[in-house]
């Protein structure tokens with residue numbers, strides 16, 4: 298008989314007595330510190346999370362950006378996931394937004410909806426305002442607009458120029 302089986306058999310026979318003993322032991326050795334209310338526990342959790350975020354601002358921002366990208370339905374459907382490390386590497390290659398030279402973000406050069414992949418080769422550092430401007434421009438340009446494809450190609454070329462993805 299394996300040790301685990303022997304223990305289980307013993308436990309089945311002594312369950313009631315054993316559990317009562319455990320409860321009594323826990324009561325006797327309860328810590329001095331008063332039990333935290335759920336509200337206090339929540340506050341502690343949030344405070345420690347806040348501390349971690351403040352201590353790791355880049356990793357925290359990268360993790361949020363990766364999570365947002367991975368949440369996109371096209372990325373999920375194709376099982377294409379980027380990691381926080383992928384985003385950190387991108388920000389090392391492109392320290393600032395490729396459009397405005399300030400800010401920081403993660404953008405799919407070729408939109409996921411246009412068949413772009415959720416992989417490092419299709420990412421660029423584009424800050425939120427620039428991303429919104431890009432989305433807006435694309436939304437106002439219907440796909441059959443004569444400039445639509447040219448705008449998309451221009452973005453792609455700019456991306457290649459700034460990432461050197463093709464040069465390597």
Ligand SMILES: [Zn+2]
Nearest residue numbers: 394397424427
């Ligand atoms: Zn920008």
